Amino acid sequence: MSAENKIWIEIKGQLSRSRRVVLFFSLLNAILLVSIAYGAPVEYASGQKNSWFSSWFRQDTLTGNWGGLRSDLAGKGMAFSANFTTDILGNPVGGLDQAARYAGFLQVTAALDLEKIASLKGWALTATNYLASGRNLSSIIGNFYGVQEIYASGDYYFGILDLSVTLPGDKVILEAGRLFAGDVFATSPLWQYYVGAINSNIISLSGNIFFPHFQVAAWGARATYEPDKQWQFVGGIYNADPAVGNSDKHGLDFNFDTDHGYLAIGQLSYKHHQERQETGLPGSATFGGYYESSKFTGIADSSRTWRGNYGFYFIMDQMIYRGDWPEFDGPSHLSSGARYSEKVKHPYYQQNAQFADRPVGLTAWWAAYLAPQKDINTQTYQLAAGLVYQGLPPNRNRDVTAFCVIYGNFSDKLSGQDAETVLELNHRFQISPWCYITPDIQYIFNPNGQHNIDNALVLGAEASFNF
Numbered sequence: 001m002s003a004e005n006k007i008w009i010e011i012k013g014q015l016s017r018s019r020r021v022v023l024f025f026s027l028l029n030a031i032l033l034v035s036i037a038y039g040a041p042v043e044y045a046s047g048q049k050n051s052w053f054s055s056w057f058r059q060d061t062l063t064g065n066w067g068g069l070r071s072d073l074a075g076k077g078m079a080f081s082a083n084f085t086t087d088i089l090g091n092p093v094g095g096l097d098q099a100a101r102y103a104g105f106l107q108v109t110a111a112l113d114l115e116k117i118a119s120l121k122g123w124a125l126t127a128t129n130y131l132a133s134g135r136n137l138s139s140i141i142g143n144f145y146g147v148q149e150i151y152a153s154g155d156y157y158f159g160i161l162d163l164s165v166t167l168p169g170d171k172v173i174l175e176a177g178r179l180f181a182g183d184v185f186a187t188s189p190l191w192q193y194y195v196g197a198i199n200s201n202i203i204s205l206s207g208n209i210f211f212p213h214f215q216v217a218a219w220g221a222r223a224t225y226e227p228d229k230q231w232q233f234v235g236g237i238y239n240a241d242p243a244v245g246n247s248d249k250h251g252l253d254f255n256f257d258t259d260h261g262y263l264a265i266g267q268l269s270y271k272h273h274q275e276r277q278e279t280g281l282p283g284s285a286t287f288g289g290y291y292e293s294s295k296f297t298g299i300a301d302s303s304r305t306w307r308g309n310y311g312f313y314f315i316m317d318q319m320i321y322r323g324d325w326p327e328f329d330g331p332s333h334l335s336s337g338a339r340y341s342e343k344v345k346h347p348y349y350q351q352n353a354q355f356a357d358r359p360v361g362l363t364a365w366w367a368a369y370l371a372p373q374k375d376i377n378t379q380t381y382q383l384a385a386g387l388v389y390q391g392l393p394p395n396r397n398r399d400v401t402a403f404c405v406i407y408g409n410f411s412d413k414l415s416g417q418d419a420e421t422v423l424e425l426n427h428r429f430q431i432s433p434w435c436y437i438t439p440d441i442q443y444i445f446n447p448n449g450q451h452n453i454d455n456a457l458v459l460g461a462e463a464s465f466n467f
Contacts, residue, residue: 057432060330060354061466077116082108082467085351086134087148087195089440089460095141096453100460103134103151105215107159109347122166124345128159130215130251141456143447144379144420145203145406147196150351150462154247157215160348170341171226178254179220182206182213183348184234185265185288188315189356190365190388193402195440195462197384197424200350202313202369204382204408209292209309210263212238214350216245219256224340230271232340238263240294261293274336276325282359283318296376300413304375311371323360326397330354330433353464355398355430360391374411382408398430410449417449426462434466 056064061081065071073080083106090100107130114123132152141147161178186202194200205211212218220238241260244253267288273280289312298304328335333346336357367384371377386404391397403425410417426440442458 060433062434063467075116077113079111079113079347080109081347081349082106083349083351083353083464084467085150085353085462085464087150087460087462089137089147089195089442089458091137091141091147091456091458094444094454094456095143095447097140099137099140101135101137101140101148103136103148104132105150105152105351106131106133107350109349111345111347113345122168124164124166126160126162126164126344126346126348128348128350130157130159130350131155132157132215137458141444141447141458142450142453143422143444143456144207144408144410144449145197145422145444146199147442147444147458149195149199152215152247154250156250157247158217158251159215160217162344162348164344166341166344170339173224173226173341173344175222175224175344176220178217178251179222179236179238180212180214180217181220181236181238181263181265182211184222184224185236185267185290186211186313186315186369188284188286188317188365188367190317190363190386190402192352192356193388193400193426193428193438194386194404194424195426195438195460196442196458197404197406197422198367198386202367202382202384204369204371204379205290205311205313207379208311208371208377209290210240210242210245210260210294212244212263215251217251218244219254224344226339226341229274229337229339232269232271233267234269235266236264238265240292261295263290263292265290276328276336276357281319281322281361282363284316286313286315288313298375298413299378299411300375300415306373306376309371309373309376311369311377313367313369315365315367317363317365319359319361319363321362323391324397325359326391328355328357330357351464353434353436353466355433355436356390358390360397361389363388363390374413377411378414379408380411382406392427396430400428400430402426402428408449414449416452418446418451420447420449421445436464438462 086104088102091098109128112125114120136151138146162175163177164175166173182201186205191198191200218238222236225233240263241257269286271284273282291310296306296309333342365386369382371380374380384406389401392401406422409419423443426438428436428438430436439461444456447453
Protein backbone atom coordinates (compact mmCIF):
# COMPACT_ATOMS: atom_id res chain seq x y z
CA MET A 1 0.00 0.00 0.00
CA SER A 2 1.36 3.41 -1.00
CA ALA A 3 2.12 6.12 1.51
CA GLU A 4 -0.62 8.29 -0.04
CA ASN A 5 -3.25 5.56 0.49
CA LYS A 6 -2.18 5.07 4.10
CA ILE A 7 -2.50 8.80 4.76
CA TRP A 8 -5.95 8.88 3.10
CA ILE A 9 -7.17 5.92 5.19
CA GLU A 10 -5.95 7.61 8.36
CA ILE A 11 -7.68 10.88 7.41
CA LYS A 12 -10.94 9.04 6.70
CA GLY A 13 -10.67 7.26 10.06
CA GLN A 14 -10.19 10.56 11.88
CA LEU A 15 -13.14 12.13 10.03
CA SER A 16 -15.33 9.12 10.83
CA ARG A 17 -14.39 9.31 14.51
CA SER A 18 -15.08 13.04 14.54
CA ARG A 19 -18.51 12.52 12.99
CA ARG A 20 -19.38 9.92 15.63
CA VAL A 21 -18.30 12.20 18.48
CA VAL A 22 -20.18 15.21 17.01
CA LEU A 23 -23.30 13.07 16.47
CA PHE A 24 -23.10 11.77 20.02
CA PHE A 25 -22.93 15.21 21.58
CA SER A 26 -25.67 16.53 19.27
CA LEU A 27 -27.98 13.74 20.44
CA LEU A 28 -26.92 14.33 24.04
CA ASN A 29 -27.76 18.03 23.82
CA ALA A 30 -31.18 17.17 22.39
CA ILE A 31 -31.84 14.77 25.28
CA LEU A 32 -30.81 17.36 27.85
CA LEU A 33 -32.98 20.07 26.29
CA VAL A 34 -35.98 17.74 26.35
CA SER A 35 -35.28 16.74 29.95
CA ILE A 36 -35.04 20.35 31.05
CA ALA A 37 -38.14 21.33 29.12
CA TYR A 38 -40.21 18.52 30.64
CA GLY A 39 -38.51 18.43 34.02
CA ALA A 40 -38.28 22.11 34.91
CA PRO A 41 -41.95 22.78 35.67
CA VAL A 42 -42.62 19.49 37.41
CA GLU A 43 -43.24 19.66 41.17
CA TYR A 44 -44.94 16.31 41.33
CA ALA A 45 -45.56 16.13 45.06
CA SER A 46 -47.71 19.25 44.98
CA GLY A 47 -48.77 19.27 41.33
CA GLN A 48 -52.33 20.34 40.60
CA LYS A 49 -52.74 18.79 37.16
CA ASN A 50 -55.00 15.76 37.13
CA SER A 51 -54.15 14.37 33.70
CA TRP A 52 -53.04 10.78 33.34
CA PHE A 53 -49.61 11.97 32.23
CA SER A 54 -49.03 14.17 35.30
CA SER A 55 -50.34 11.45 37.62
CA TRP A 56 -47.96 8.96 36.04
CA PHE A 57 -45.03 11.32 36.62
CA ARG A 58 -45.97 11.76 40.29
CA GLN A 59 -46.27 8.07 41.18
CA ASP A 60 -43.48 6.34 43.13
CA THR A 61 -42.29 4.04 40.32
CA LEU A 62 -42.51 3.96 36.55
CA THR A 63 -44.72 0.85 36.57
CA GLY A 64 -46.91 2.00 39.45
CA ASN A 65 -48.64 -0.24 41.96
CA TRP A 66 -49.52 -3.05 39.51
CA GLY A 67 -53.23 -2.64 40.16
CA GLY A 68 -52.68 -2.93 43.92
CA LEU A 69 -50.67 -6.16 43.69
CA ARG A 70 -47.37 -4.51 44.62
CA SER A 71 -48.66 -3.04 47.89
CA ASP A 72 -50.54 -6.27 48.70
CA LEU A 73 -47.33 -8.28 48.32
CA ALA A 74 -45.37 -5.77 50.39
CA GLY A 75 -47.98 -6.00 53.13
CA LYS A 76 -47.43 -9.76 53.17
CA GLY A 77 -43.65 -9.32 53.42
CA MET A 78 -42.62 -9.63 49.77
CA ALA A 79 -41.11 -6.49 48.23
CA PHE A 80 -39.82 -6.36 44.65
CA SER A 81 -38.17 -3.55 42.73
CA ALA A 82 -35.99 -2.82 39.73
CA ASN A 83 -33.83 0.03 38.50
CA PHE A 84 -32.06 0.77 35.23
CA THR A 85 -29.28 3.35 35.08
CA THR A 86 -27.27 4.35 32.04
CA ASP A 87 -24.15 6.49 31.59
CA ILE A 88 -23.60 7.90 28.10
CA LEU A 89 -20.29 9.74 28.02
CA GLY A 90 -17.57 10.75 25.60
CA ASN A 91 -14.14 12.40 25.69
CA PRO A 92 -13.85 14.87 22.79
CA VAL A 93 -10.45 15.98 24.10
CA GLY A 94 -7.50 14.10 25.61
CA GLY A 95 -6.84 10.57 26.76
CA LEU A 96 -5.24 7.80 24.75
CA ASP A 97 -7.98 8.15 22.15
CA GLN A 98 -11.36 9.87 21.73
CA ALA A 99 -14.67 8.00 21.73
CA ALA A 100 -18.22 7.96 23.07
CA ARG A 101 -19.42 5.02 25.17
CA TYR A 102 -22.70 3.71 26.56
CA ALA A 103 -22.90 1.70 29.78
CA GLY A 104 -26.08 0.33 31.33
CA PHE A 105 -26.89 -1.49 34.56
CA LEU A 106 -30.22 -3.19 35.32
CA GLN A 107 -30.87 -4.45 38.83
CA VAL A 108 -33.77 -6.55 40.03
CA THR A 109 -34.11 -7.03 43.77
CA ALA A 110 -36.36 -8.90 46.15
CA ALA A 111 -36.73 -8.72 49.92
CA LEU A 112 -38.63 -11.19 52.05
CA ASP A 113 -39.71 -10.14 55.53
CA LEU A 114 -39.68 -13.55 57.20
CA GLU A 115 -41.43 -12.16 60.25
CA LYS A 116 -44.53 -11.49 58.13
CA ILE A 117 -44.16 -14.60 55.99
CA ALA A 118 -43.18 -17.24 58.53
CA SER A 119 -43.49 -15.54 61.97
CA LEU A 120 -39.67 -15.50 62.34
CA LYS A 121 -39.36 -12.33 64.39
CA GLY A 122 -36.66 -9.97 63.08
CA TRP A 123 -35.56 -12.19 60.18
CA ALA A 124 -35.31 -11.07 56.53
CA LEU A 125 -33.80 -12.35 53.28
CA THR A 126 -32.66 -10.06 50.45
CA ALA A 127 -31.45 -11.11 46.98
CA THR A 128 -30.23 -9.08 43.99
CA ASN A 129 -29.66 -9.79 40.31
CA TYR A 130 -27.86 -7.58 37.80
CA LEU A 131 -27.51 -7.24 34.05
CA ALA A 132 -24.61 -5.12 32.82
CA SER A 133 -24.19 -3.82 29.28
CA GLY A 134 -22.04 -1.41 27.30
CA ARG A 135 -18.35 -0.53 27.15
CA ASN A 136 -15.85 1.21 29.40
CA LEU A 137 -14.82 4.73 28.39
CA SER A 138 -11.96 4.74 30.90
CA SER A 139 -10.22 2.03 28.86
CA ILE A 140 -10.15 4.53 25.99
CA ILE A 141 -9.00 7.42 28.16
CA GLY A 142 -6.48 5.32 30.11
CA ASN A 143 -7.31 6.76 33.54
CA PHE A 144 -7.56 5.12 36.98
CA TYR A 145 -10.84 6.49 38.37
CA GLY A 146 -13.68 5.18 36.23
CA VAL A 147 -15.75 7.91 34.58
CA GLN A 148 -18.90 5.72 34.34
CA GLU A 149 -19.98 4.70 37.83
CA ILE A 150 -22.36 2.00 36.62
CA TYR A 151 -20.00 0.29 34.17
CA ALA A 152 -19.34 -3.38 34.88
CA SER A 153 -17.63 -5.89 32.63
CA GLY A 154 -19.58 -8.98 31.58
CA ASP A 155 -23.34 -9.34 31.50
CA TYR A 156 -25.47 -11.19 34.12
CA TYR A 157 -24.46 -11.26 37.80
CA PHE A 158 -26.06 -12.82 40.83
CA GLY A 159 -25.46 -10.31 43.60
CA ILE A 160 -26.18 -10.59 47.31
CA LEU A 161 -28.04 -13.25 49.23
CA ASP A 162 -28.31 -11.59 52.62
CA LEU A 163 -29.93 -13.39 55.55
CA SER A 164 -30.37 -10.96 58.43
CA VAL A 165 -31.84 -10.93 61.91
CA THR A 166 -32.66 -7.83 63.94
CA LEU A 167 -32.47 -8.57 67.65
CA PRO A 168 -35.15 -7.24 70.03
CA GLY A 169 -34.73 -3.52 70.59
CA ASP A 170 -33.65 -2.87 66.98
CA LYS A 171 -30.12 -2.03 68.10
CA VAL A 172 -28.21 -5.10 66.89
CA ILE A 173 -28.46 -6.48 63.35
CA LEU A 174 -26.61 -9.65 62.28
CA GLU A 175 -26.13 -10.59 58.61
CA ALA A 176 -24.59 -13.56 56.82
CA GLY A 177 -24.45 -14.90 53.29
CA ARG A 178 -23.22 -13.47 50.02
CA LEU A 179 -22.61 -9.85 50.99
CA PHE A 180 -21.19 -6.61 49.65
CA ALA A 181 -18.83 -4.46 51.67
CA GLY A 182 -19.31 -1.33 49.57
CA ASP A 183 -22.98 -0.93 50.52
CA VAL A 184 -21.96 -0.04 54.09
CA PHE A 185 -18.21 0.58 54.30
CA ALA A 186 -16.19 3.47 52.82
CA THR A 187 -19.21 5.18 51.32
CA SER A 188 -21.44 8.22 51.78
CA PRO A 189 -25.06 8.83 50.69
CA LEU A 190 -23.89 12.11 49.12
CA TRP A 191 -21.71 10.27 46.62
CA GLN A 192 -24.76 8.94 44.79
CA TYR A 193 -24.93 12.30 43.01
CA TYR A 194 -21.69 11.78 41.08
CA VAL A 195 -21.42 10.02 37.72
CA GLY A 196 -17.69 9.26 37.91
CA ALA A 197 -14.78 10.31 40.11
CA ILE A 198 -15.92 9.08 43.55
CA ASN A 199 -18.04 6.16 42.20
CA SER A 200 -20.03 5.58 45.43
CA ASN A 201 -16.94 4.28 47.27
CA ILE A 202 -13.32 5.21 47.87
CA ILE A 203 -12.00 3.64 44.67
CA SER A 204 -8.34 3.63 45.74
CA LEU A 205 -9.32 1.07 48.38
CA SER A 206 -10.71 -1.39 45.85
CA GLY A 207 -7.63 -0.86 43.69
CA ASN A 208 -5.41 -2.10 46.53
CA ILE A 209 -7.34 -5.01 48.05
CA PHE A 210 -10.24 -7.32 47.28
CA PHE A 211 -13.22 -5.21 48.29
CA PRO A 212 -16.60 -6.76 47.37
CA HIS A 213 -18.82 -3.99 46.01
CA PHE A 214 -21.10 -2.99 43.16
CA GLN A 215 -21.81 -6.29 41.33
CA VAL A 216 -19.30 -8.55 43.15
CA ALA A 217 -20.45 -10.21 46.39
CA ALA A 218 -18.50 -12.58 48.64
CA TRP A 219 -19.22 -14.93 51.52
CA GLY A 220 -19.24 -12.92 54.69
CA ALA A 221 -20.80 -11.97 57.99
CA ARG A 222 -21.56 -8.56 59.40
CA ALA A 223 -22.78 -7.08 62.69
CA THR A 224 -24.26 -3.61 63.14
CA TYR A 225 -24.79 -1.94 66.50
CA GLU A 226 -26.91 1.23 66.72
CA PRO A 227 -27.39 2.28 70.35
CA ASP A 228 -29.35 5.34 69.16
CA LYS A 229 -29.99 7.38 66.02
CA GLN A 230 -26.65 9.16 66.26
CA TRP A 231 -24.10 6.37 66.62
CA GLN A 232 -23.44 3.27 64.53
CA PHE A 233 -20.70 0.64 64.62
CA VAL A 234 -20.36 -1.95 61.87
CA GLY A 235 -17.91 -4.84 61.74
CA GLY A 236 -17.61 -7.36 58.93
CA ILE A 237 -15.48 -10.26 57.75
CA TYR A 238 -15.40 -11.50 54.16
CA ASN A 239 -13.79 -14.32 52.25
CA ALA A 240 -11.08 -12.64 50.15
CA ASP A 241 -11.02 -14.96 47.14
CA PRO A 242 -10.90 -12.59 44.11
CA ALA A 243 -12.09 -15.36 41.76
CA VAL A 244 -15.72 -14.56 42.68
CA GLY A 245 -15.35 -11.38 40.65
CA ASN A 246 -14.69 -13.19 37.36
CA SER A 247 -17.36 -12.04 34.94
CA ASP A 248 -17.59 -15.47 33.29
CA LYS A 249 -18.78 -16.94 36.62
CA HIS A 250 -21.68 -14.43 36.83
CA GLY A 251 -21.51 -14.21 40.62
CA LEU A 252 -22.46 -17.88 40.92
CA ASP A 253 -19.12 -19.17 42.19
CA PHE A 254 -20.19 -20.25 45.67
CA ASN A 255 -16.91 -21.96 46.59
CA PHE A 256 -15.48 -21.02 49.97
CA ASP A 257 -11.74 -21.02 49.28
CA THR A 258 -9.82 -19.95 52.38
CA ASP A 259 -6.40 -20.04 50.68
CA HIS A 260 -6.74 -16.34 49.82
CA GLY A 261 -7.37 -15.24 53.37
CA TYR A 262 -10.03 -12.89 54.70
CA LEU A 263 -10.94 -9.22 54.77
CA ALA A 264 -11.81 -7.79 58.19
CA ILE A 265 -13.23 -4.27 58.27
CA GLY A 266 -14.74 -2.05 60.94
CA GLN A 267 -16.39 1.36 60.86
CA LEU A 268 -17.68 3.88 63.42
CA SER A 269 -20.14 6.61 62.37
CA TYR A 270 -21.74 9.56 64.09
CA LYS A 271 -24.69 11.56 62.67
CA HIS A 272 -26.46 14.64 64.00
CA HIS A 273 -29.56 16.69 63.13
CA GLN A 274 -30.81 14.13 60.62
CA GLU A 275 -34.46 14.36 61.70
CA ARG A 276 -37.01 16.59 59.98
CA GLN A 277 -38.16 18.08 63.27
CA GLU A 278 -34.64 19.14 64.26
CA THR A 279 -33.57 22.70 63.42
CA GLY A 280 -29.79 22.23 63.30
CA LEU A 281 -27.54 21.61 60.31
CA PRO A 282 -27.22 17.89 59.40
CA GLY A 283 -23.79 16.32 59.37
CA SER A 284 -21.90 13.09 59.92
CA ALA A 285 -18.41 11.68 60.48
CA THR A 286 -17.16 8.17 59.71
CA PHE A 287 -13.87 6.47 60.53
CA GLY A 288 -12.97 3.00 59.26
CA GLY A 289 -10.10 0.60 58.93
CA TYR A 290 -9.42 -2.80 57.40
CA TYR A 291 -6.97 -5.68 57.33
CA GLU A 292 -6.75 -8.27 54.55
CA SER A 293 -4.75 -11.40 55.36
CA SER A 294 -4.03 -12.39 51.75
CA LYS A 295 -0.63 -12.75 50.14
CA PHE A 296 0.32 -9.68 48.06
CA THR A 297 2.86 -9.49 45.26
CA GLY A 298 5.14 -6.48 45.04
CA ILE A 299 3.96 -3.95 42.49
CA ALA A 300 7.52 -3.18 41.37
CA ASP A 301 9.17 -6.52 42.15
CA SER A 302 6.89 -9.48 41.43
CA SER A 303 9.43 -11.90 42.90
CA ARG A 304 8.70 -10.59 46.41
CA THR A 305 5.52 -11.19 48.39
CA TRP A 306 4.02 -9.74 51.54
CA ARG A 307 1.45 -11.26 53.87
CA GLY A 308 -1.32 -8.91 54.91
CA ASN A 309 -2.41 -5.40 53.95
CA TYR A 310 -4.16 -2.66 55.88
CA GLY A 311 -5.55 0.85 55.50
CA PHE A 312 -7.72 3.57 57.03
CA TYR A 313 -10.30 6.07 55.83
CA PHE A 314 -12.16 9.08 57.16
CA ILE A 315 -15.34 10.65 55.71
CA MET A 316 -17.11 13.76 56.95
CA ASP A 317 -19.99 15.92 55.71
CA GLN A 318 -21.59 19.04 57.11
CA MET A 319 -24.48 21.15 55.83
CA ILE A 320 -23.43 24.81 55.94
CA TYR A 321 -26.65 26.40 54.71
CA ARG A 322 -30.14 25.01 55.26
CA GLY A 323 -33.45 26.03 53.76
CA ASP A 324 -36.85 24.36 53.73
CA TRP A 325 -37.21 20.61 54.04
CA PRO A 326 -39.38 19.33 51.13
CA GLU A 327 -42.05 16.77 51.86
CA PHE A 328 -40.91 13.19 51.37
CA ASP A 329 -43.50 10.70 50.20
CA GLY A 330 -41.10 7.90 49.28
CA PRO A 331 -40.61 4.54 51.06
CA SER A 332 -40.30 4.83 54.83
CA HIS A 333 -37.00 2.93 54.89
CA LEU A 334 -35.46 5.68 52.72
CA SER A 335 -36.62 8.51 54.97
CA SER A 336 -34.08 10.58 56.90
CA GLY A 337 -35.00 9.01 60.22
CA ALA A 338 -34.84 5.38 59.08
CA ARG A 339 -32.40 3.15 60.94
CA TYR A 340 -30.44 0.27 59.50
CA SER A 341 -32.74 -2.23 61.22
CA GLU A 342 -35.51 -1.01 58.88
CA LYS A 343 -33.38 -0.66 55.74
CA VAL A 344 -32.01 -4.21 55.91
CA LYS A 345 -35.52 -5.66 55.48
CA HIS A 346 -36.09 -3.90 52.13
CA PRO A 347 -34.64 -4.32 48.64
CA TYR A 348 -31.11 -3.04 48.28
CA TYR A 349 -30.40 -0.55 45.47
CA GLN A 350 -27.02 -0.05 43.85
CA GLN A 351 -28.66 2.91 42.12
CA ASN A 352 -31.90 4.61 43.11
CA ALA A 353 -33.75 7.26 41.12
CA GLN A 354 -35.78 8.25 44.20
CA PHE A 355 -34.83 11.67 45.57
CA ALA A 356 -33.25 11.74 49.01
CA ASP A 357 -35.07 12.92 52.13
CA ARG A 358 -32.89 15.97 52.78
CA PRO A 359 -33.44 19.70 53.32
CA VAL A 360 -32.73 22.30 50.67
CA GLY A 361 -29.26 23.71 51.17
CA LEU A 362 -25.50 23.44 50.69
CA THR A 363 -23.43 20.59 52.14
CA ALA A 364 -19.65 20.23 52.11
CA TRP A 365 -17.91 16.85 52.42
CA TRP A 366 -14.36 15.57 52.78
CA ALA A 367 -12.72 12.16 52.58
CA ALA A 368 -9.22 10.78 53.09
CA TYR A 369 -7.78 7.31 52.59
CA LEU A 370 -4.37 5.98 53.63
CA ALA A 371 -2.70 2.69 52.65
CA PRO A 372 0.84 2.91 54.10
CA GLN A 373 2.44 -0.17 52.48
CA LYS A 374 3.78 1.37 49.27
CA ASP A 375 5.39 -1.88 48.09
CA ILE A 376 2.02 -3.58 47.55
CA ASN A 377 -0.53 -0.75 47.21
CA THR A 378 -1.15 0.87 43.85
CA GLN A 379 -2.35 4.07 45.51
CA THR A 380 -0.96 5.00 48.90
CA TYR A 381 -3.46 7.76 49.65
CA GLN A 382 -6.51 9.48 48.23
CA LEU A 383 -8.00 12.85 49.12
CA ALA A 384 -11.44 14.02 48.07
CA ALA A 385 -13.76 16.94 48.74
CA GLY A 386 -16.97 18.25 47.29
CA LEU A 387 -20.05 20.44 47.52
CA VAL A 388 -23.64 19.29 47.13
CA TYR A 389 -26.45 21.83 46.78
CA GLN A 390 -30.02 20.59 46.83
CA GLY A 391 -32.65 22.94 45.43
CA LEU A 392 -30.33 25.49 43.80
CA PRO A 393 -32.67 26.50 40.91
CA PRO A 394 -35.92 28.27 41.95
CA ASN A 395 -38.86 25.89 42.47
CA ARG A 396 -36.62 22.83 41.93
CA ASN A 397 -36.30 21.69 45.55
CA ARG A 398 -35.34 18.12 44.63
CA ASP A 399 -32.73 18.90 41.99
CA VAL A 400 -29.11 18.50 43.11
CA THR A 401 -25.99 20.29 41.90
CA ALA A 402 -22.74 18.51 42.78
CA PHE A 403 -19.04 19.34 42.47
CA CYS A 404 -16.03 17.35 43.64
CA VAL A 405 -12.28 17.06 43.30
CA ILE A 406 -10.50 13.70 43.69
CA TYR A 407 -6.74 13.34 44.14
CA GLY A 408 -5.11 9.91 44.19
CA ASN A 409 -1.39 9.41 44.76
CA PHE A 410 0.29 6.37 43.18
CA SER A 411 3.00 4.48 45.01
CA ASP A 412 6.51 5.77 44.33
CA LYS A 413 7.41 2.17 43.48
CA LEU A 414 5.54 2.68 40.19
CA SER A 415 7.89 4.30 37.72
CA GLY A 416 6.39 7.11 35.65
CA GLN A 417 3.25 7.49 37.76
CA ASP A 418 2.64 10.12 40.40
CA ALA A 419 -0.99 11.27 40.87
CA GLU A 420 -4.32 11.50 39.05
CA THR A 421 -6.71 14.36 39.76
CA VAL A 422 -10.36 14.46 38.70
CA LEU A 423 -12.80 17.38 38.74
CA GLU A 424 -16.51 16.73 38.30
CA LEU A 425 -19.48 19.09 38.03
CA ASN A 426 -23.05 18.02 37.34
CA HIS A 427 -26.69 18.83 37.94
CA ARG A 428 -29.36 16.21 38.61
CA PHE A 429 -32.75 17.09 37.18
CA GLN A 430 -35.23 15.14 39.31
CA ILE A 431 -37.87 14.57 36.65
CA SER A 432 -40.16 12.48 38.87
CA PRO A 433 -39.88 10.24 41.95
CA TRP A 434 -38.78 7.43 39.62
CA CYS A 435 -36.53 9.25 37.15
CA TYR A 436 -33.61 11.66 37.03
CA ILE A 437 -31.28 12.90 34.30
CA THR A 438 -27.82 14.25 35.19
CA PRO A 439 -25.74 16.21 32.66
CA ASP A 440 -22.11 15.74 33.68
CA ILE A 441 -18.69 17.28 33.08
CA GLN A 442 -15.42 15.69 34.22
CA TYR A 443 -11.84 16.78 33.68
CA ILE A 444 -8.95 14.40 34.34
CA PHE A 445 -5.42 15.63 35.01
CA ASN A 446 -2.59 13.12 34.40
CA PRO A 447 -4.74 10.07 33.60
CA ASN A 448 -3.37 7.08 35.52
CA GLY A 449 -0.77 9.44 36.99
CA GLN A 450 1.11 9.48 33.68
CA HIS A 451 2.24 12.75 32.08
CA ASN A 452 2.46 11.16 28.63
CA ILE A 453 -1.35 10.81 28.48
CA ASP A 454 -3.13 14.05 27.60
CA ASN A 455 -5.53 15.54 30.13
CA ALA A 456 -9.06 14.46 29.23
CA LEU A 457 -12.36 16.31 29.10
CA VAL A 458 -15.41 14.06 29.59
CA LEU A 459 -18.95 15.17 28.72
CA GLY A 460 -22.18 13.22 28.94
CA ALA A 461 -25.16 12.36 31.07
CA GLU A 462 -26.59 9.74 33.40
CA ALA A 463 -30.24 8.71 33.51
CA SER A 464 -31.91 6.43 36.04
CA PHE A 465 -35.37 4.85 36.27
CA ASN A 466 -37.07 2.99 39.11
CA PHE A 467 -39.53 0.37 37.88
